[in-house]
Amino acid sequence: MLERKNTYEEVYNHFRWAIPQSYNIGIDICDKWADERYRMALIYEDENGKTEKYTFWDIKQLSNRFANALKGFGITRGDRVGILLPQCPETALSHVAVYKIGGIAIPLFTLFGPDALEYRLGNSEAKAVITDAANIEKILQIKDNLPHLKIIIAAKAKPEEGVFDFWSSLEKGSSCLEPVKTSPDDPALIIYTSGTTGPPKGALHAHRVVLGHVPGVEFFHNFFPQKDDFYWTPADWAWIGGLIDVLFPSWHHGTPVVAYRAKKFDPEQAFYFIAKYGIRNAFMPPTALKIMRQVKDPRSRYDYQMRTIACGGETLGEELLDWGKRVMGLTINEFYGQTEVNLVVGNCAEIMEVRRGSMGKPIPGHRVGIVDEEGNEVPPGTVGEVGILRPDPVMFLEYWKNPEATRKKFIGDWSLTGDLAKKDEDGYFWFVGRKDDLITSSGYRIGPAEIEDCLLKHKSVTMAAVIGSPDPVRGEIVKAFIVLKPDAAATAPLKEEIQHFVKTRLAAYEYPREIEFVKELPMTTTGKIMRRELRKMDMEKKGVVEKERRNRT
Numbered sequence: 001m002l003e004r005k006n007t008y009e010e011v012y013n014h015f016r017w018a019i020p021q022s023y024n025i026g027i028d029i030c031d032k033w034a035d036e037r038y039r040m041a042l043i044y045e046d047e048n049g050k051t052e053k054y055t056f057w058d059i060k061q062l063s064n065r066f067a068n069a070l071k072g073f074g075i076t077r078g079d080r081v082g083i084l085l086p087q088c089p090e091t092a093l094s095h096v097a098v099y100k101i102g103g104i105a106i107p108l109f110t111l112f113g114p115d116a117l118e119y120r121l122g123n124s125e126a127k128a129v130i131t132d133a134a135n136i137e138k139i140l141q142i143k144d145n146l147p148h149l150k151i152i153i154a155a156k157a158k159p160e161e162g163v164f165d166f167w168s169s170l171e172k173g174s175s176c177l178e179p180v181k182t183s184p185d186d187p188a189l190i191i192y193t194s195g196t197t198g199p200p201k202g203a204l205h206a207h208r209v210v211l212g213h214v215p216g217v218e219f220f221h222n223f224f225p226q227k228d229d230f231y232w233t234p235a236d237w238a239w240i241g242g243l244i245d246v247l248f249p250s251w252h253h254g255t256p257v258v259a260y261r262a263k264k265f266d267p268e269q270a271f272y273f274i275a276k277y278g279i280r281n282a283f284m285p286p287t288a289l290k291i292m293r294q295v296k297d298p299r300s301r302y303d304y305q306m307r308t309i310a311c312g313g314e315t316l317g318e319e320l321l322d323w324g325k326r327v328m329g330l331t332i333n334e335f336y337g338q339t340e341v342n343l344v345v346g347n348c349a350e351i352m353e354v355r356r357g358s359m360g361k362p363i364p365g366h367r368v369g370i371v372d373e374e375g376n377e378v379p380p381g382t383v384g385e386v387g388i389l390r391p392d393p394v395m396f397l398e399y400w401k402n403p404e405a406t407r408k409k410f411i412g413d414w415s416l417t418g419d420l421a422k423k424d425e426d427g428y429f430w431f432v433g434r435k436d437d438l439i440t441s442s443g444y445r446i447g448p449a450e451i452e453d454c455l456l457k458h459k460s461v462t463m464a465a466v467i468g469s470p471d472p473v474r475g476e477i478v479k480a481f482i483v484l485k486p487d488a489a490a491t492a493p494l495k496e497e498i499q500h501f502v503k504t505r506l507a508a509y510e511y512p513r514e515i516e517f518v519k520e521l522p523m524t525t526t527g528k529i530m531r532r533e534l535r536k537m538d539m540e541k542k543g544v545v546e547k548e549r550r551n552r553t
Contacts, residue, residue, distance in 0.1 A: 002218045002364060008352040015215065015364035019393055023184040025207050026063065026099035029251035031179070034060035040256040043277065044089050047262070054089060056254065061175045062089075063096035066166075068173035070101055073151045073164070075128055077102030077180055080190065082121050082129035084108040084139070087237050087261035090155045090166055092247065094130045095189075099207070102180035105189040106202075109238040110135055118142040120192050121149060124202060124400060130166065133157040184208035184393070190400050191240050193339050202400030203340045210248045212394025216343025216363045217249040220333040221281050221308040222350040225255040229307065232258045232274070233283040234265055235527075240339050241312065245283050267292040275302040282306065285527040286314040289332070290456075290463055293323050294485070310335055310346075313528055315431050317453030318356045334360060336429070340396040341388045341415050344368050345429050357453060359421065359429040366392060370423050375411035380425045383432055383447075387414035420447065437531050439468035441476045441509060448531070451510055454502050455480060460488035461498070465521050465529045469514055469538050480512035481521060481534055490517035 005011045033039055033056035042054040054062075075081060081098050083105055085091040098105045106124050108117060117138055121129060128151035129139055136154045143149055143162075155166035182188075188207040192200040218224045231250045235242035237259075250257045258277050262269060265288055273279070284292075289311060298304075306328055311320075312335040324332035335346030336359040345368055347360035354360075362368040367389040369377045378384040388395065390413050399405045409415055420432040432438070432447030439446040448466035455464035463483040468476035482498070484490060495515045503511035522533040 002215055002223060004223050005351065008348065008361060011219075011348075011351060012362070012364045017211075017365055017393060019184050019208055019211060021183065022181055023207050023211070024099055024179055024182045025188055025210050025248065026067075026096040027179055028210065029248050030056060030059050030063060030096050033251070033254045036254070039254060041251060042089060042092060042257055042259060044087075044259040045273075046088075052089065056251075059092065059096060062170060063093050063100065064175045064177040065173035066093055066170045067097035067100045067177050067179075069169040070097055070103070070128070072173065073128065073153075073169075075101065075103055075151065078104065078187070079128070080104045080106055080124045080126040082106045082108050082117075082124070082126045082131075083238075084110060084112075084117065084129060084131040084135050085155070085237075086110050086132075087242070087259040088132075088155075089259070090130070090132070091237050092259075093170075095243075099182075099188055100177060100179040102182055102186070104187050104204075107189065107191060107238040107243055109236055112138075114138045114141045118145055120200065120202070121146050124190055127151065128153065131155070131157075132166075136160070136163065182207055184211070185397075187397060191243075191339050201402055201405055203396040204398050204400050205396050208393045209396075210244060210252060212365075212392065213244050213343050214249050214252055215365045216335060216337070216346060216394075217245060217310075219348045219363050220310040220335045220343075220346040220360075222333070222348055224281060224308070225250075225253045226280075226307065228278075229255050229280045230258065230278060231255060231281045231283075232260070232277070232279045234261070234270065234288050235283060235285055236261060240342055241283060241285065245310075245312075245343065265291060267295045271295060271298045271302045271304065274306065275304040279304070280307045281309075283310050283312075284332075286311055286316055286320070287463075287523065287527040289316070289320055289323075293320065293327075294462065298327060306330060308333065312336060312343075312346075315357065315359075315449040315453060317456050319453070319456045321354075321356055334358075335363070336360070336386075336431070337394075338417055338419075340409065341392065341417070342394055344388050344392075344394065345386075355428055357430065357450070359431050361427050361429070366394070368429070369414070370421060370429075371411070371414055371416075373411075375414050380423055383420055383422045385435065386417040386419045386421050386429070387411070388417070389413055390415060434531070437467070439466075439476050439478060441468065441471070441474045441478060446478060446510055450506065451478060451480070451502060451512065454505050455482065455498065455512075457505075458498055458501050460484055460494060463521055465531060465534055466512065467531050467534050467538060469535075470542065477513040478510060479514040479516065479538060481516050481518050483519065483521060484517060 041056045044052045125148040130153045132155040136157045153164045190202040233246045309332045331349040333347040337343045344366040370384040371387040451466045469479035471477040522530040
């Protein structure tokens with residue numbers, strides 16, 4: 001646990017990892033708190049507004065029963081178990097039970113279609129899958145293509161041949177269980193990457209990954225937990241941001257979590273929900289914050305008093321940071337990481353200056369640098385690739401069944417992120433863009449983040465994404481895809497106004513020479529802009545234009 005100090009340097013230099021010889025996620029986040037019989041663990045609200053409450057004692061008893069049920073189905077140590085469920089009690093119970101018997105959990109997003117599920121379940125050779133009535137049909141469609149899949153367990157689903165009911169199975173299991181003894185380095189879960197640069201890869205994590213996340217959560221939530229802290233995220237528990245940035249670290253500290261996952265994010269509902277439950281801490285993806293920013297004067301309708309908001313996944317920019325202070329009454333702490341090596345850079349407003357646009361500084365316990373193609377650290381102010389030095393408890397073990405991709409992930413002892421950034425003289429990291437997002441125009445190397453931040457400051461812009469578009473003279477030009485606010489009209493004068501807006505605030509070579517107004521931006525399921533899809537759209541459009549020009553001549 002981070003020890004509170006007066007400065008960032010004191011906290012960073014004082015921190016030491018304390019990884020025990022024996023460690024199991026299920027015991028750590030559940031059983032160690034169960035003796036405090038009435039200690040609250042989870043408040044769950046379903047889509048109909050019905051509320052259920054669970055103590056840590058409840059979670060222990062129920063997870064033990066389900067663990068015994070899984071053992072009865074033949075699930076043993078090392079077996080992979082898919083968990084295709086939203087934010088709900090069954091999800092949490094499934095994870096805890098799988099870890100207690102030494103299994104390997106595979107979180108699966110409920111919006112995945114059959115093909116996406118078949119790839120992940122097939123690649124992982126999952127022996128069982130746990131789902132619900134809303135998703136069972138997708139599993140039944142693909143089960144014949146998955147020879148390793150033997151057990152299908154579904155909550156609240158209609159009776160079906162070969163499908164076992166979750167709660168009936170749980171009730172048959174004993175509440176007495178001797179969890180499997182695991183080491184910190186034993187595999188615990190496979191989280192598949194978003195697949196923004198090719199087929200999704202399964203990042204295999206060890207039990208220690210939770211301990212590796214804890215300092216980051218403590219850091220960007222200003223020394224979490226504090227008295228009355230209560231954590232929520234709209235991010236799905238199928239992703240590392242929802243599962244290991246929120247649920248697991250909270251339960252590691254015996255802090256309650258509220259679960260609610262709407263089919264579609266509603267910003268008005270988010271404010272209502274935060275006020276209703278007295279949410280004190282939240283992890284909010286950037287897209288969610290951008291949508292919440294559109295709600296006018298929420299304080300006139302909702303009584304909320306949050307202590308911390310953390311955000312990661314995309315650069316926030318000055319506009320959203322200002323909104324956080326004005327509307328939420330706090331400084332939003334940005335952080336940085338990825339599925340393979342998460343929560344390694346961040347901000348803690350309580351002990352450091354939060355510099356607008358910066359990713360922050362290395363989180364205590366992690367050694368992070370900017371490196372060149374040979375793995376050498378580059379001087380301050382130089383753009384290079386973000387690397388994390390191993391060993392590190394938060395670092396993945398390997399890509400599942402993909403040794404070549406694992407090898408390419410490292411140069412020496414540096415785990416390469418594929419993200420370009422620079423570090424200033426004071427140790428702050430500044431995101432430039434993905435390696436394949438970098439724009440080269442007239443010899444200038446341009447990252448999209450700064451331009452997107454500038455675009456969001458314009459009064460008519462809700463969301464923006466920037467790419468490099470092919471140009472015969474400059475090599476590439478900056479092109480912006482913009483989602484306008486509802487009261488703004490997509491006109492030629494507005495394009496010129498936005499171009500001038502950027503040109504006068506950034507370098508002249510950075511303004512978007514092309515602007516395309518769109519209704520929405522392509523996003524990954526984790527809320528990240530898919531610039532490769534925008535590049536594809538741009539290329540296809542320019543190909544059509546070129547063909548029409550040739551036809552006319």
